[in-house]
Amino acid sequence: MLTIIENILDDEQVRDFREKLKAATWTDGADSAGTRSVKVKQNLQLSRQNPLSVELGNIILRKLGNDPLFISASLAEKIWPPIFNLYQDGGHYGTHSDAALMRLAEANMTIRSDLSATLFLSEPDEYDGGELVIEERYGAQPVKLAAGDMVLYPSSSLHQVTPVTRGQRICAITWMQSAVADASAREMLFDLDQTIQSLTQDRPHDDPDIDRLIHVYHNMLRRWAAV
Numbered sequence: 001m002l003t004i005i006e007n008i009l010d011d012e013q014v015r016d017f018r019e020k021l022k023a024a025t026w027t028d029g030a031d032s033a034g035t036r037s038v039k040v041k042q043n044l045q046l047s048r049q050n051p052l053s054v055e056l057g058n059i060i061l062r063k064l065g066n067d068p069l070f071i072s073a074s075l076a077e078k079i080w081p082p083i084f085n086l087y088q089d090g091g092h093y094g095t096h097s098d099a100a101l102m103r104l105a106e107a108n109m110t111i112r113s114d115l116s117a118t119l120f121l122s123e124p125d126e127y128d129g130g131e132l133v134i135e136e137r138y139g140a141q142p143v144k145l146a147a148g149d150m151v152l153y154p155s156s157s158l159h160q161v162t163p164v165t166r167g168q169r170i171c172a173i174t175w176m177q178s179a180v181a182d183a184s185a186r187e188m189l190f191d192l193d194q195t196i197q198s199l200t201q202d203r204p205h206d207d208p209d210i211d212r213l214i215h216v217y218h219n220m221l222r223r224w225a226a227v
């Protein structure tokens with residue numbers, strides 16, 4: 001399942017991010033690729049140690065932590081500090097899968113990547129190519145979103161970024177471990193939660209049927225969550 005979450009960052013935040021990133025020092029993204037993916041990865045990256053990376057990454061993490069749709073879709077338990085990357089001049093990232101276990105030594109944290117996320121920071125008309133193509137059960141899905149929007153997709157999927165043939169494509173990416181590892185269980189919880197949210201809109205505040213559905217939601221979450 002792909003989930004698109006709009007407006008993680010508003011227009012003003014996107015402008016601020018872009019302004020700051022313009023002056024940043026980018027390094028070769030292949031430096032941080034695994035031995036297999038180094039062959040297919042051709043982009044620029046902001047070092048994780050760069051203070052700007054930490055500053056902007058923390059803003060994204062705060063926004064995610066307060067976004068009901070993100071929380072409902074991901075049930076994220078641990079989130080990797082966002083990484084900023086830039087594709088230009090034919091830069092691309094060929095078909096690959098993300099590492100299942102990721103170790104962040106400085107935080108003494110290991111996460112199992114259940115979900116991957118790409119937050120677009122360039123507008124689609126600023127560059128040609130640069131689609132994130134995700135291979136899903138029902139075929140390949142190309143994704144290219146407005147600046148400030150994010151796509152959430154299974155880390156287990158094969159995916160690629162097609163060559164950027166004009167302009168610059170700047171994104172932030174991250175990975176997360178979900179409290180519910182099983183993707184189909186997570187999807188059912190998401191569907192149920194979204195249904196509850198929509199029913200809540202036109203029912204009285206103390207509707208007993210909604211209370212019952214919330215009760216079921218939490219009991220399913222209790223059954224499947226591992227924290």
Ligand code: NI
Pocket residue numbers: 096097098116159
């Ligand atoms: Ni990837």
